[in-house]
Amino acid sequence: MPDPLSKRAALATPPSLARKIRGLSDRTIAWIFIAPTIFLLLAVNIFPLIWTIRLSLTNFRTNRPNNAVEFVGIENYRKILTDSDTWTSLQATAHFLIWTIVLQVLIGFTLAYLINKKFRGNDMWTTLIVLPMMLSPAVVGNFWTFLYQPQIGLFNYFISFLTGTDPASFSMIGEVPLAPWAIVIVDTWMWTPFVMLICLAGLRSIPSSIYEAAECDRASKWRQFWTITLPMALPFLMLAVLFRGIENFKMFDLVVQLTGGGPGATTQLTSIDLKREAFEKWRTGYASAYAVILFVTVFGLASIYVKALNKVKDR
Amino acid sequence: MSFSITEPSNRQKWIAGVLVIAYALITLMPLAWIIATGFKTPADAIAYPPKVIFEPSVEGYVNLFTSRSRVTPEDLAALPPPETFYDEIVRQYDMVITGPSKYGERFLNSIIIGFGSTFLSVFLGTIAAYAFSRFKVPLKDDLLFFILSTRMMPPIAVAIPIFLMYRQLGLSDTHLGMILLYTAVNLSLSVWLLKGFIDEIPIEYEEAALIDGYTRFQAFYKVVLPQAATGIASTAIFCLIFAWNEYAFAVLLTSGTAQTAPPFIPTIIGAGGKDWPAVAAGATLFLVPIMVFTILLRKHLLRGITFGAVRK
Amino acid sequence: MSSFIKGLLRLRRGPWEMLATILIALGVFMLMQPFALVLFTYSFIVTLIGTVMFIIVSHFPE
Numbered sequence: 215m216p217d218p219l220s221k222r223a224a225l226a227t228p229p230s231l232a233r234k235i236r237g238l239s240d241r242t243i244a245w246i247f248i249a250p251t252i253f254l255l256l257a258v259n260i261f262p263l264i265w266t267i268r269l270s271l272t273n274f275r276t277n278r279p280n281n282a283v284e285f286v287g288i289e290n291y292r293k294i295l296t297d298s299d300t301w302t303s304l305q306a307t308a309h310f311l312i313w314t315i316v317l318q319v320l321i322g323f324t325l326a327y328l329i330n331k332k333f334r335g336n337d338m339w340t341t342l343i344v345l346p347m348m349l350s351p352a353v354v355g356n357f358w359t360f361l362y363q364p365q366i367g368l369f370n371y372f373i374s375f376l377t378g379t380d381p382a383s384f385s386m387i388g389e390v391p392l393a394p395w396a397i398v399i400v401d402t403w404m405w406t407p408f409v410m411l412i413c414l415a416g417l418r419s420i421p422s423s424i425y426e427a428a429e430c431d432r433a434s435k436w437r438q439f440w441t442i443t444l445p446m447a448l449p450f451l452m453l454a455v456l457f458r459g460i461e462n463f464k465m466f467d468l469v470v471q472l473t474g475g476g477p478g479a480t481t482q483l484t485s486i487d488l489k490r491e492a493f494e495k496w497r498t499g500y501a502s503a504y505a506v507i508l509f510v511t512v513f514g515l516a517s518i519y520v521k522a523l524n525k526v527k528d529r
Numbered sequence: 530m531s532f533s534i535t536e537p538s539n540r541q542k543w544i545a546g547v548l549v550i551a552y553a554l555i556t557l558m559p560l561a562w563i564i565a566t567g568f569k570t571p572a573d574a575i576a577y578p579p580k581v582i583f584e585p586s587v588e589g590y591v592n593l594f595t596s597r598s599r600v601t602p603e604d605l606a607a608l609p610p611p612e613t614f615y616d617e618i619v620r621q622y623d624m625v626i627t628g629p630s631k632y633g634e635r636f637l638n639s640i641i642i643g644f645g646s647t648f649l650s651v652f653l654g655t656i657a658a659y660a661f662s663r664f665k666v667p668l669k670d671d672l673l674f675f676i677l678s679t680r681m682m683p684p685i686a687v688a689i690p691i692f693l694m695y696r697q698l699g700l701s702d703t704h705l706g707m708i709l710l711y712t713a714v715n716l717s718l719s720v721w722l723l724k725g726f727i728d729e730i731p732i733e734y735e736e737a738a739l740i741d742g743y744t745r746f747q748a749f750y751k752v753v754l755p756q757a758a759t760g761i762a763s764t765a766i767f768c769l770i771f772a773w774n775e776y777a778f779a780v781l782l783t784s785g786t787a788q789t790a791p792p793f794i795p796t797i798i799g800a801g802g803k804d805w806p807a808v809a810a811g812a813t814l815f816l817v818p819i820m821v822f823t824i825l826l827r828k829h830l831l832r833g834i835t836f837g838a839v840r841k
Numbered sequence: 842m843s844s845f846i847k848g849l850l851r852l853r854r855g856p857w858e859m860l861a862t863i864l865i866a867l868g869v870f871m872l873m874q875p876f877a878l879v880l881f882t883y884s885f886i887v888t889l890i891g892t893v894m895f896i897i898v899s900h901f902p903e
Contacts, residue, residue: 240664243745247660250653251676251716258713259679262690269690276693295882304881308873325552331537333546341827343553345560347834348823352776353812356795357563360805366575368562381577403556411831415839453838464683467776471795485685485777492689493781505686507885511872514865514892516681517899520674521858523838 263509270503277496290503300504302479303487309394310401310469310483311462315455317402322409323451327443329410330417340414344407351404355471358400362386362472387473393480397469401462409454416450417443449526456519460512484508563816566809574805589806591615592799593632593814597624632811635793639815641704642789643772646711651765653712654719655757659749661720662727663735673721677836680717684777695782702783710778715768718836722767725837726760727753763829766822773819790815857898864891 270290274283294300325343329336346354361369365382374381386396420443428438466485469475475482475490482490488508492501537545566574568585597619600608608625611617619626661669691710692701700706730753738748754761780792794811798804823830831839848856868888871880 240745244660244664244666247656248666248672251657251720252672254653254709254713255676255679255716258691258710259682259687262687262694265690265694266686291885295885296878298878301878301881304873305875308875311873321552325549328545328549331542331545333542333549335546336549337827339549339553341824343549343556344827344830345820345823346556348770348774348819349560349816350774350776350791350819352774352780352791353794353815354559354563357809357812358559360566360803360808361559361562363575366577366579368558368579371579372558403559406556408834412835412839415831450839453835457835460681464685466683466685467791471776485683488683488685489781492685493692498689498693501689505683505689507872508683508686510885510889510892511869512681512683513678514888514895515869516678517674517892517895518862518865519681520677521862523836526838 266502266505266509269499270506272499274499274502275496276498286499290500291507293500294504294507299479300487303482303484306394306479306481307463307465307483310397310465310481311459313395313398314401314405314462315458317398318406318409318458319451319455321402322406322454323413323447325406325410326413326417329414340411344411346404347407349404351468352471354404355400355468358472359387362396364388388477390477390480393473393477397472397481400472401465401468404468405458405461409458412450412454412457413447416447419450420446449522452522453519453526456515456522460515460519463515464508464512560816560820563809564813566806567813569806569809571799571804571806574809586618586806587614588618589804589810591618592804592807593797593810594630595619595626596628596630598627599624631793632790632797635788635790636814638704638787639773639789639791642707642711642787643769645704645708646715646772647765647768649708649712650715650719650768651723651761654716654723654764655754655761657716657720658723658727659753661724663732673724676717676720678717680714680836685781688778688781691778692782702785702787704787707779707783707787707789710782711772711775714775714778715771718771718833719764719768721836722764722833723757723760725832725840726757726764730756763826763833766826767829767833770819770822852901854898854901854903857901858895861891861895861898864888864894867891 271285271287272283273286273290275281329340358369361367362385364370364385367381369386370381370384373379384392386392386399424442424446425438428442433441464485465483466489469481469483470486470489473481475486485508488501488504491497491504565581565583567589568587569580569583570586570588573580573583573586595615600623602623605620605623605625608620611620616626660666661673666672695701695706698706700709734752734756735748738752739745743751774791775789776791779789783789783792790811794808794815797808797811799807826833845856845859849860865888868884868886868891871884871887874880
């Protein structure tokens with residue numbers, strides 16, 4: 215407990231002097247507190263980013279460090295953006311992106327709507343449903359290859375139990391028409407809870423007085439859903455969609471463990487394609503240009519995301 | 530109990546409950562299957578139809594933690610009788626244990642790197658979040674956006690220059706290198722989450738403390754830190770889970786000394802092809818701690834996964 | 842619509858951010874669409890312009 219004398223002395227001292235006595239000024243403290251974070255992010259993010267941009271304008275190859283490094287201008291960018299294989303892997307990414315988002319929003323919103331009916335024990339079941347999303351995608355993805363085994367796999371057995379097809383007759387990760395769906399299924403299994411949680415927050419943010427007013431106006435449940443529930447939950451839904459969109463645009467660990475990009479290049483998403491260029495073919499300059507293209511795209515999407523985020527925060 | 534006209538009827542609740550529980554049971558099947566497969570014998574694991582009821586065995590765990598080599602039946606007969614239960618299990622397959630496997634080491638690496646980076650990112654994140662929350666910082670919004678955007682970058686794209694940089698600095702495949710990298714990635718999450726938590730602490734508490742003659746530092750660690758303790762703890766668990774689960778950087782930047790468990794578990798193989806019980810045993814030990822943490826975190830889950838945007 | 846143009850002329854944040862958002866979305870669509878290689882080729886420049894524009898206009902007054 216400070217004695218009243220020192221308090222009086224503190225009050226009598228001019229503020230600037232008081233600060234000096236007490237120690238550092240707020241401004242200095244602010245910089246001391248922020249500087250390590252900024253420094254670390256500059257060292258691990260910004261410096262490498264600038265290096266990537268520089269490399270992307272050269273023909274540098276990591277596996278041939280003795281070759282002369284030539285400046286090639288935007289040649290790498292031109293090559294990537296006219297390469298039909300790269301285009302194909304972006305289309306594979308688009309297929310993955312669109313279907314995971316559609317399925318996750320449909321299932322996630324439905325689940326949130328049902329959980330919001332507040333049946334007994336809904337908290338416990340919500341927590342259990344969330345479990346898959348918190349686990350390591352690589353480890354879980356690797357185990358899914360076991361579930362997808364023809365005949366002995368649990369997934370194939372489940373499908374044959376439901377439809378009667380022979381469980382040995384199809385291989386989800388080995389066949390060209392099925393593999394893109396195999397990765398969509400696992401991602402949906404893993405990340406639907408994420409969309410569900412955000413939708414649930416959206417539904418819970420709607421004040422019940424609005425529904426009461428609608429009841430008084432004798433609006434049907436159907437009408438209430440389309441005019442109150444959906445529009446009020448929409449900003450949250452947008453947030454979930456953008457977030458999943460960015461995450462799946464750069465998807466790597468889950469899919470590389472599940473299919474490794476195969477069969478052929480059917481599930482070769484951009485990140486896997488980029489990994490091949492950078493760490494298997496070692497075309498570092500070319501891969502850097504590829505990385506810059508992905509950087510800019512994600513950065514653009516992230517700025518839209520932050521805008522949506524602030525909108526939700528303001529509510 | 531309040532009865533308002535908007536309260537769902539009992540019948541609605543019943544239907545909703547049944548549907549959600551059905552979804553939960555289906556969605557938990559793969560996880561239950563991982564845990565069950567860990568306790569199967571290799572023969573049971575690949576049986577058709579898939580075995581739901583089986584005699585539990587610890588073979589998967591024995592195979593996970595040991596490396597074994599095959600010996601001829603004559604040599605096996607010449608050996609002294611098995612001393613332990615795991616020797617006995619292994620010898621049924623004409624094998625002897627030659628030493629521990631690498632799983633223990635990789636698991637330890639996961640713990641060292643996970644906790645090291647969590648400690649650093651929460652420490653740096655707390656002080657930065659406090660500064661962002663309480664002081665006027667020039668270009669605050671831009672700095673915060675910059676911090677967040679670092680988290681969204683594709684790991685493979687970031688890994689290209691990091692790979693070259695680490696090779697020159699001698700940081701590749703070291704614990705320090707991985708801890709620094711994960712700290713940087715987690716910092717964005719910890720700054721954003723903790724800023725939200727600190728924003729919620731009324732500024733009056735600190736002002737009162739400052740008037741009482743505390744310095745800024747004292748006010749920070751005697752008033753703000755205790756108030757933010759829950760927030761700091763849940764942020765720490767989120768950072769730990771990220772570092773624990775991370776795969777892309779780990780597989781590209783580590784190969785031995787500092788390799789964590791996620792790139793290692795998929796490479797576990799047995800004598801004849803993939804040893805699924807051992808993989809499942811490794812996965813079980815690796816995943817169960819996270820399941821426990823998730824249940825502990827349930828109140829802060831939404832906040833953590835949305836960078837503090839949605840509070841519940 | 843006229844208020845949108847007025848906002849653009851007066852360098853207000855809202856409409857400009859909207860424009861940048863549309864450009865980014867268009868760029869991302871061009872990057873991943875399966876229809877024409879030409880669109881793919883020019884997707885990056887569209888996204889880049891949109892992103893740079895977003896960074897600049899987010900400093901405009903409300």
